[in-house]
Amino acid sequence: MDNYIGRLLDNRYEILEVIGTGGMAVVYKALCHRLNRLVAIKILKDEYSKDEDFRRRFHTESQAVAMLSHPNIVSVYDVSRSGDIDYIVMELIEGITMKQYLDKKGCMNWREALHFSIQIAKALEHAHSRGIIHRDIKPHNIMLLKDGSVKVADFGIARIASAQNTLTREALGSVHYISPEQAKGGRVDNRADLYSLGVVMYQMLTGRTPYDGETPVAVAIQHINGNLIPPTRLNPNIPTGLEQIILHAMAVSPDERYNSATDMLHDMEDFRRSPDMVFQPATAAPVRPKQPAQPRPQQPRPQQPRPSTAAQKAAYSAGTRRDAPEKEPAEKKNTAIIIGVIVCAVVLIIGVIAFTSLRSCSPSEDPPETSDASDQLHTIPQFVGEFFEDIDQSKYPFLKFETEEENSDMEKGKVVRQSLDANAEIKGDRTILLTISLGPKTETMLDLTNRTQDYAEDWLNGLKMSLYIQVEEEFSEDVAEGKVIRTKPEADSQIASGDTVTLYVSSGKEPVHVPKVIGMSISNAINLLRDSFDVDYEYVNDDADKDTVIGQSIDPGEDVPEGSKIILTVSDGPEETEPPETEPPETEPPETEPPVTEPPEVTIQYALQLDPLESDSTVELRQGNIVVCSAGVTAGQTEVTLSLTGSGSQYYDVYINGTFDKIIAVDFDAG
Numbered sequence: 001m002d003n004y005i006g007r008l009l010d011n012r013y014e015i016l017e018v019i020g021t022g023g024m025a026v027v028y029k030a031l032c033h034r035l036n037r038l039v040a041i042k043i044l045k046d047e048y049s050k051d052e053d054f055r056r057r058f059h060t061e062s063q064a065v066a067m068l069s070h071p072n073i074v075s076v077y078d079v080s081r082s083g084d085i086d087y088i089v090m091e092l093i094e095g096i097t098m099k100q101y102l103d104k105k106g107c108m109n110w111r112e113a114l115h116f117s118i119q120i121a122k123a124l125e126h127a128h129s130r131g132i133i134h135r136d137i138k139p140h141n142i143m144l145l146k147d148g149s150v151k152v153a154d155f156g157i158a159r160i161a162s163a164q165n166t167l168t169r170e171a172l173g174s175v176h177y178i179s180p181e182q183a184k185g186g187r188v189d190n191r192a193d194l195y196s197l198g199v200v201m202y203q204m205l206t207g208r209t210p211y212d213g214e215t216p217v218a219v220a221i222q223h224i225n226g227n228l229i230p231p232t233r234l235n236p237n238i239p240t241g242l243e244q245i246i247l248h249a250m251a252v253s254p255d256e257r258y259n260s261a262t263d264m265l266h267d268m269e270d271f272r273r274s275p276d277m278v279f280q281p282a283t284a285a286p287v288r289p290k291q292p293a294q295p296r297p298q299q300p301r302p303q304q305p306r307p308s309t310a311a312q313k314a315a316y317s318a319g320t321r322r323d324a325p326e327k328e329p330a331e332k333k334n335t336a337i338i339i340g341v342i343v344c345a346v347v348l349i350i351g352v353i354a355f356t357s358l359r360s361c362s363p364s365e366d367p368p369e370t371s372d373a374s375d376q377l378h379t380i381p382q383f384v385g386e387f388f389e390d391i392d393q394s395k396y397p398f399l400k401f402e403t404e405e406e407n408s409d410m411e412k413g414k415v416v417r418q419s420l421d422a423n424a425e426i427k428g429d430r431t432i433l434l435t436i437s438l439g440p441k442t443e444t445m446l447d448l449t450n451r452t453q454d455y456a457e458d459w460l461n462g463l464k465m466s467l468y469i470q471v472e473e474e475f476s477e478d479v480a481e482g483k484v485i486r487t488k489p490e491a492d493s494q495i496a497s498g499d500t501v502t503l504y505v506s507s508g509k510e511p512v513h514v515p516k517v518i519g520m521s522i523s524n525a526i527n528l529l530r531d532s533f534d535v536d537y538e539y540v541n542d543d544a545d546k547d548t549v550i551g552q553s554i555d556p557g558e559d560v561p562e563g564s565k566i567i568l569t570v571s572d573g574p575e576e577t578e579p580p581e582t583e584p585p586e587t588e589p590p591e592t593e594p595p596v597t598e599p600p601e602v603t604i605q606y607a608l609q610l611d612p613l614e615s616d617s618t619v620e621l622r623q624g625n626i627v628v629c630s631a632g633v634t635a636g637q638t639e640v641t642l643s644l645t646g647s648g649s650q651y652y653d654v655y656i657n658g659t660f661d662k663i664i665a666v667d668f669d670a671g
Contacts, residue, residue: 002018002026004026004028004043004085005017005018005028008033009030009041009080009082009085009087010080010082012032012033012034013030013031013032013033013039013041013089014030014031014033015028015029015030015041016028016029016030016031016038017029019040022042022154024044024045024048024054024057024058025042025043025044025045025058026042026043026045027040027041027042027043028040028041028042028043029041029092030089032089038092039077039089039090039091039092040089040090040091040092040093041087041088041089041090042087042088042090043085043086043087044058044085044086044087049084049085049086055086058086059079059086062076062079062088065088065090066079067130067132068126068127068130068132070122070123070126070127071149071151072119072120072122072123072126072149072150072151072152073123073126073127073151073152074090074091074093074143074151074152074153074154075090075091076088076089076090076091077089077090077091091151093143093145093151093153094145094146095143095144095145095146095151096143096144097139097140097141097142097143097144098116098139098140098142098143098144098150098200098204099138099139099140101139101144102139102203102204102207106207107203107204107205107206107207107235108204108205108466109237109409109466109497109498110205110237110238110239110242110275110409111409111466111498112204112466112468112498113201113204113205113242114242114268114271114272115148115468116142116144116150116204117197117200117201117204117268118265118268118269118272119149119150120137120142120150120152120197120200121197121261121264121265121268122261122265123150123151123152124137124152124190124193124194124197124261125260125261125262125265127152127193128190128193128260128261133188133189133190133192133193134152134193134196135182135188135192135193136154136174136177136196137152137177137193137196137197137200138174138176138177138196138199138200139200139203140154140174141153141154142200146457146469147469147470147471148468148469148470175216175219175220175223176199176209176211176212176219177196177199177200177209178192178196178220178223179191179192179195179196179223179254180195180223180224180226180252181254183220183221183223183224184224189254190260190261191254191257191258191259192254193261194249194257194258194260194261194264195249195250195251195254195257197249197264198245198246198247198248198249198250199250201242201245201246201249202231202246202250205231205235205238205242205246206231206234206235206238207234207235208234210228210229210231210250211223211228223252224252225252226251226252228247228250230243230247231243231246236382236384236385236417236422237384237408237409237410237416239271239275239276240278241271241274241275241276241277241278241279242271242275244278244279245264245267245268245271245279248264248267249264267279376398376427376428377425377426377427378396378398378399378425378426378427379423379424379425380399380418380420380421380422380423380424380425380426380432381396381422382422382423383415383418383422383432383434384415384416384417384418384422385410385414385415386414386415387413387414387415388403388413388414388415388434388436389413391415397429398426398428398429398430399429399430399431399432400429400430400431400432401431401432401434402431402432402433402434403433403434403435403436404433404434404435404436405435405436405437405438406435406436406437406438407437407438407439407440407441407497408437408438408439408440409440409497409498410437410439411437411439412437412438412439413436413437414436414437415434415435415436415437416435416436416437417434417435418432418433418434418435419431419432419433419434420432439496440465440496440497440498441465441496441497442494442495442496442497443463443465443494443495444492444493444494444495445487445489445490445491445492445493445494445495445501446459446491447491447492448484448487448491448503449479449484449485449486449487449491450479450480450483450484451483451484452482452483452484453471453482453483453484453503453505456484456487456503457469457503460501465495465496465497465498465499466497466498467495467497467498467499467500467501468498468499468500468501469500469501469503470500470501470502470503471502471503471505472502472503472504472505473504473505473506473507474504474505474506474507475506475507475508475509475510476506476507476508476509477509477510479506480506480508481506481507481508482505482506483505483506484503484504484505484506485504485505485506486504487501487502487503487504488501488502488504489501508561509561509562510562511559511560511561511562512532512533512559512560512561512562512564513557513558513559514533514552514554514555514556514557514558514559514560514566515528515529515556516552516556516557517529517549517552517556517568518549518550518551518552518556519548519549520548520549521547521548521549522537522547522548522549522568522570522663523547523662523663525549525568526568526660526663527662529566530659530660532562532563533562533563533564533565533566534563534564534565534566535565535566535568535660536565536566536567536568537549537567537568537569537570538567538568538569538570538624539570539571539572540569540570540571540572541571541572541573541574541575542571542572542573542574543571543574544571544573545571545573546571546572546573547570547571547651548570548571549568549569549570549571550569550570550571551568551569552566552567552568552569553565553566553567553568554566600647601645601646601647601668602645602646602647602668603643603644603645604643604644604645604666604668605641605642605643605644606641606642606643606644606666607639607640607641608621608639608640608641608642608654608664609638609639610633610637610638610639610640610656611638612636612637612638613633613634613635613636613637613656614635615635616632616633616634616635617632617633617656617657618630618631618632618633618656618657618658619631619632619633619640619642619654619655619656620654620655620656620658621642621644621652621653621654621655621664622652622653622655623650623651623652623653628644628652629642629643629644644666644668646666646668647668647669648667648668648669649665649666649667649668649669650665650666650668651663651664651665651666652664652665652666
């Protein structure tokens with residue numbers, strides 16, 4: 001069992017259980033007894049706690065993260081040391097890592113990947129603006145919450161950019177996601193995080209990392225060399241514009257990447273608004289539909305100016321990686337040309353001799369037979385992404401077309417998949433199966449009002465439509481706390497794959513603001529409070545005027561739930577004092593005082609005036625919580641006679657159907 005479980009740090013944080021282990025520290029779930037909330041606590045591992053360098057790095061991490069405040073970054077609450085334990089207290093995230101999500105799902109559709117990528121880029125934009133580089137962006141450090149939001153966690157090797165600390169003595173992040181400059185142990189800046197984000201996007205869309213190998217060194221070398229397989233070769237459903245953003249972020253040279261997370265976000269937002277867009281370099285030709293490759297004469301490639309804008313760099317990067325031939329030394333090229341000429345000459349001579357021999361041996365002048373059609377080579381075109389109705393099948397006599405349909409994120413009528421790979425070479429005739437998009441899957445929105453939030457989220461997730469679920473809390477007088485008030489889209493609306501659904505969930509009734517009633521008369525105070533509070537009062541002797549409120553149990557200005565009980569303290573006037581006793585003169589006989597007698601109680605018939613009532617009701621007179629008398633009244637009745645017994649002046653609370661109405665004073669001495 002872990003030695004820290006059950007331990008209380010700083011007499012405040014109770015360690016409950018282990019929830020994660022990193023390279024330098026262990027993360028625990030803990031209970032903060034002071035604020036009564038669950039938190040995450042990261043404690044430096046025992047083997048590092050005595051190393052001053054590691055302890056310094058640990059505190060540098062916590063100080064760096066404490067500088068950040070952003071909805072897409074895990075918050076830090078506290079940094080402390082308890083005895084020999086160095087620890088930081090962080091926000092506890094209820095969710096899963098992106099790695100766990102990808103392990104379960106494989107890969108995402110481009111809309112979902114873009115939704116997460118934009119949030120990660122916003123987190124990096126905020127961190128970079130504070131001079132902090134994460135240096136370890138990977139799916140393991142990205143938390144996915146139930147509402148579809150993202151939080152970037154674990155700045156375990158983050159460093160203040162101005163510190164210029166390269167940390168060449170240790171591995172930086174996971175080798176599958178590090179930038180080329182990190183792999184070489186060079187100095188890094190914010191563009192290293194953008195490279196890692198590009199790798200994460202690549203994996204989200206293809207289900208695999210761009211580089212892999214048997215050893216970490218082998219993977220690092222691939223990052224440095226940069227022979228990247230374009231993601232569309234692994235997943236043809238990736239839009240061109242999104243691929244260009246990934247390739248731009250993953251340029252080997254930092255100078256060819258986005259200059260900042262802000263620039264990358266700008267391109268992401270542009271693409272999200274126009275998913276069919278393609279970023280173009282300044283001198284690029286208009287984008288045309290893909291056609292089967294045609295032979296063309298070799299011509300010198302014209303020199304194009306370097307692109308300058310973020311979008312131009314993306315298009316330049318995408319184009320040059322796919323099309324630019326590798327340069328060869330001039331001497332090798334000349335040698336190859338000479339050898340080629342010699343081989344062609346020999347083949348030509350042999351061909352002439354063979355043709356002449358055949359002609360001389362032929363018994364007739366019949367033309368030679370042509371090769372069998374089954375031996376002809378054909379190149380499979382790229383049909384994915386094109387509208388099926390636009391494909392001219394007569395151009396491909398060697399193909400027999402078959403189709404099937406399914407829902408997808410592609411526009412209705414476009415080809416989603418093809419059974420024969422594009423650009424593959426085949427002999428003879430073949431059958432090709434094209435999968436045609438029916439458009440995004442649609443469902444009818446269920447009426448989720450008055451359902452619990454968990455029920456609503458489970459129903460939406462059960463549709464398996466990659467919906468983005470957002471939760472907004474609102475006060476409600478009618479809907480219980482934790483239940484759905486309304487949804488957007490509304491019930492019976494059509495929702496499609498990738499849509500955003502907002503759940504408006506009740507946070508209960510809106511709190512009531514407590515007014516100040518001290519100094520008011522008791523009747524005015526009750527009239528002000530009775531609609532929102534359960535009012536009670538008690539009389540005490542005081543120098544204040546009789547029936548004046550001199551205290552209230554809830555302080556003015558507080559916000560409390562509607563219906564809360566409030567007790568008012570009311571002045572009954574100063575306490576009566578008896579005159580001092582005087583002794584009679586000795587010459588006079590002592591006078592005897594008559595016994596003090598209480599005034600006799602009398603019974604009177606009191607006519608209580610009422611406002612016209614809308615229905616038959618019950619009227620009660622109360623003193624405190626004691627019901628003195630009651631009577632029934634009919635609708636429209638404005639007066640009721642009550643039999644009261646008492647002496648002197650008495651105050652009564654009038655209640656109608658159990659609800660306070662007013663205070664009356666009855667003078668029994670007056671009859």
